[in-house]
Amino acid sequence: MVKSVGDFLRDKRFKKFRLIGAVSGEGRSLDGMRVVDLFKPDKTVDLHGNLVFLSNAVGETPGPALIRGLAEAGAAALLLVAGDESLLRRYGEIADEYGLPLITADSNPFNGSFIADFVSFLWDISPGASNFLSYTDISVELIDSPNIMALMSRLEDYLGIPSAYRDMALNRTLTASKDRNFTEMVKTYPLRELQRIFYYRWIVNEGMRAGCLLFSEEVKPEQLSIINAALLGLRIHLKKGNQERLARKKLSSNFFTAILEERIEDYAVFMEKLRSAGLHRDSDCLAVAVELRGEMVLDYDDFKFMMGIESIEKRISSLFENVFVMTYKDAILCIIMPAGGQQKERIMERVLHAVRLAVDEMGRMGWPECHIGCGGIKNSLASLGDSASEAMKAAQYSKINEIIGSPIFWEELDSYQIISTIAACPEAKRLHHRVLGRVLRHDREHNGELTDTLVSLERNNWNVRLTAKEMSFHPNTIKYRLHKISELLDGDVDEYRFKFDLSMALRLNAIYRFDKSILMEGD
Structure with missing residues (x-):
């Protein structure tokens, strides 16, 4: 679901934020977030559709040129830390002029909790208690990478060590490393062996291990927030990939169902x-x-x-x-x-x-x-x-x-083909009910085993002793059951015509017993 600037402001997790400029821009779609340093701007960063946060105090902001530039770059909104009220009103007027929503907060909102909430709001991904993020690591850049290869390239730049991602579902390995030895190993060695050699972290998606992030050496404690950001970014791409595969599967299933x-x-x-x-x-x-x-x-x-x-x-x-x-x-x-x-x-x-x-x-x-x-x-x-x-x-x-x-x-x-083919016709259902109906009803009402006994008797050519041995009962028990069955059956088991109907009904019952509605029919 596409989120907007208005959705962000209405979310209870962000109630301390307020809109002071370009109110009409609440409907702008919000695709991500970017942290911009006024004095060290990175002109290669794509700001389109992003909530842009200035990492400098509002009093040091250069003013109209910046707001105009962000508007031209297609930014979704500008986020400033609150400062002098008159200055904020001035920036609000400039924002109105260029149609760029201006959002403020009374204090610096950027901490692990805020970024975790933003990730959950925008991509429906729960970071989990262990994933503490810090904006000083430019974590959002990793979380919102356009694809996994871009994420891996940025991750290696930030960490300064070779890294790779092993996708368990698609059985592929992605790495941006220029280290040939590392690249060859991660693409050819079994995952269990790689985990013995390298430092690794699992990517868990919907309770399943969906992939593994590998590093040539153990990361430093101060780099853990970068790792956690990368894990979140990978989970977002996995979720998007799952949604795409699900859509393709449903489309193909509908196509083949139409053929079937x-x-x-x-x-x-x-x-x-x-x-x-x-x-x-x-x-x-x-x-x-x-x-x-x-x-x-x-x-x-x-x-x-x-x-x-x-x-x-x-x-x-x-x-x-x-x-x-x-x-x-x-x-x-x-x-x-x-x-x-x-x-x-x-x-x-x-x-x-x-x-x-x-x-x-x-x-x-x-x-x-x-x-x-x-x-x-x-x-x-x-x-x-x-x-x-x-x-x-x-x-x-x-x-x-x-x-x-x-x-x-x-x-x-062979013969089962014939029986299963005719089982659906009304005549077969009537035969089944006429011959076996009373026996089946007795078993249902008394939790009995007369039907099973009848099947075993027929399979053993009506030999009581063999049937008793097969069912692990005394022969007298089988004789008693046979007497009861004879009372319930609408025919004589010694008469060959009825015996043929009974044999057919038992084979139909083997099919019908998985469909309770058929067994109850006509009672």
């Missing part, structure tokens, strides 16, 4: 988006669905989840030409577009390898165990929705059979 659900309203725009993404309508494609067992919010706005999605995407991108990982219908969906001309067997081998990499990565991040389904390979993005549907049904099969961490391929499921 066949909601292409403008075919020409659709084809243009495909071309801009380097894709072709007739590209081979398939989907892999991952359903997590534990409770986890699949939300792009959750920083840790977003980092996890990107990490999985990065791990499997080395195996395929194009990979996109997104959330879809309470699952994580991996859309894979292999390079053309590959044999189907070769593609499926790579898919298996990609799934193993993804499972390893999820385990490393501490994510819950998962069920995985792989859809069939389609020869057009127009059929991507079919592959996604197959993948999610295969993942459901994995869930039914409690298969954890290993992919289930839709094309290998």
Whole structure:
């Protein structure tokens, strides 16, 4: 959100500041802050959109020329320490003439607390108790650097020692150092080894270690505020980068969701988006669905989840030409577009390898165990929705059979393909309810296990002794349950037609048991 001079003045943290000139300029956007020494001005500093603070007493200010110069440079406002009231009124009139808002404070406001509040106000970044900043170190210059490379260059100038930033998310190292030996080491050595050799500080973003700031030697105590300013600056850039990546991810997710659900309203725009993404309508494609067992919010706005999605995407991108990982219908969906001309067997081998990499990565991040389904390979993005549907049904099969961490391929499921396809039709739901309805209702009302017993009996060819052994019960318990089941079933289990209906109903129930609304239907 863009902040203005008026927002600054209305914020309770800055209630000791007051506007005395160019009141109409309250709407000016405020992008940062700059400290200017009247007697040692740095003409290379960009003042546009910045709150400019004069580090000299107001009585020594040169007057109209300075205010005119700041206005021409596009400064958002000028901040002065209060002095002689008549002199302030004079500067207020000059500020009115050039349209530059003039803000005063009764005493020098610059200390660690003020800069921390300003950082929090402007960039929504909380510096934390350990980050004490001092304006005498020109800390704001570091905090408000235009990019990370500019920040690293300024940091090295201020400290006088080589420094580097290792970005954990993007797996890159940035340094402005002219020391070739240092540069080669920070770009090639593992981070753990660098931390053993050099002085370092972690950059923590949303509770996660997002990067590491490295120095060739231990910094002096008087330089710590510079380090803290650099850490804040890096956190600001990380936050901006996160917001940009989040926007791109949501845009791409919406695009692929439209493909999956066949909601292409403008075919020409659709084809243009495909071309801009380097894709072709007739590209081979398939989907892999991952359903997590534990409770986890699949939300792009959750920083840790977003980092996890990107990490999985990065791990499997080395195996395929194009990979996109997104959330879809309470699952994580991996859309894979292999390079053309590959044999189907070769593609499926790579898919298996990609799934193993993804499972390893999820385990490393501490994510819950998962069920995985792989859809069939389609020869057009127009059929991507079919592959996604197959993948999610295969993942459901994995869930039914409690298969954890290993992919289930839709094309290998044979009869389950038929059952899962007809499960959604009204006739299948009626059959399920007619045959099993009373048994299911009894289990719900009495917290019973008759349905599980029925499944085990059918799996063991109605052999009571084998069923008792599988369920760890006495055979008499199974006989009692079978008698109760026979009373509740609307048919004779010894009659082959009913036995076929019962077998079909049990397989449908394995699908329906994850959807309580279907089980309750018709009660």
